[in-house]
Every structure is written in structure tokens, then in C-alpha cells.
Amino acid sequence: MKEVMVVENDIVLRTYITEVLQTKFEAVGVIQAISARDAAVKFHFGIDLLIMGGRRLTPEAALFLRSIKKVYGETRIIMMTSTSQEYYVDQCYDKIIYKPFALEELVNAITPLVWH
Numbered sequence: 001m002k003e004v005m006v007v008e009n010d011i012v013l014r015t016y017i018t019e020v021l022q023t024k025f026e027a028v029g030v031i032q033a034i035s036a037r038d039a040a041v042k043f044h045f046g047i048d049l050l051i052m053g054g055r056r057l058t059p060e061a062a063l064f065l066r067s068i069k070k071v072y073g074e075t076r077i078i079m080m081t082s083t084s085q086e087y088y089v090d091q092c093y094d095k096i097i098y099k100p101f102a103l104e105e106l107v108n109a110i111t112p113l114v115w116h
């Protein structure tokens with residue numbers, strides 16, 4: 001079973017992503033968090049994918065993501081944002097998608113990272 005953490009403060013978007021994960025991908029366990037701080041408390045070894053939302057990448061969130069990449073190198077990270085933050089890609093996450101996004105864009109971002 002693949003395990004995914006969804007970090008998003010918008011409950012509607014967080015719920016939507018959770019439903020997409022559970023309907024489009026088989027055998028998915030989803031952990032929800034509302035902030036980088038909440039995610040840091042809930043994160044554990046074995047999470048295959050971290051989907052992180054944010055209007056901008058705060059220093060706290062960037063530190064959290066860099067730590068995940070350093071300690072849990074196998075965990076893939078997708079950043080969802082409404083602003084351009086591509087200069088962080090190599091350091092913090094594997095893929096970036098821009099809000100608002102279509103269902104297929106989310107599925108296409110997830111599939112090659114975890115279900116390859």
C-alpha cells in the first residue's frame with residue numbers, strides 16, 4: 001500500500017485531493033495535515049508521496065521539505081502553489097503544479113513519481 005501525506009490549509013482542496021487519491025489510485029493511505037508544522041509532527045518513515053500546498057514557500061516549509069529530502073530520500077514531493085517558485089525545485093521538491101489545476105494535471109503529476 002502506498003502512503004501519501006497531503007498538506008493543505010484549504011479543507012475543500014485537501015478533501016478533494018484525498019478523494020482523488022483514494023478513487024484514482026488503488027490501495028492508498030492518506031494522512032492529512034494543515035501546515036508544515038502539523039506535517040512535521042505527523043510525518044514518518046514510509047510515506048511515499050508528500051503533496052504540499054501553499055501560496056508561497058515559507059522558510060519553515062522550505063526547511064521541512066529539505067529535511068524530508070535529506071532524511072527520507074525516497075519520499076517524493078509535489079508542491080502546489082499559485083505563484084512561481086521554480087528556483088526551489090532542485091532543493092525542495094520533485095514536481096510543482098500551479099493552482100488552480102485540473103484533476104488530470106494532479107493525476108499526471110502523481111503517477112510517474114509514485115506509481116511508475
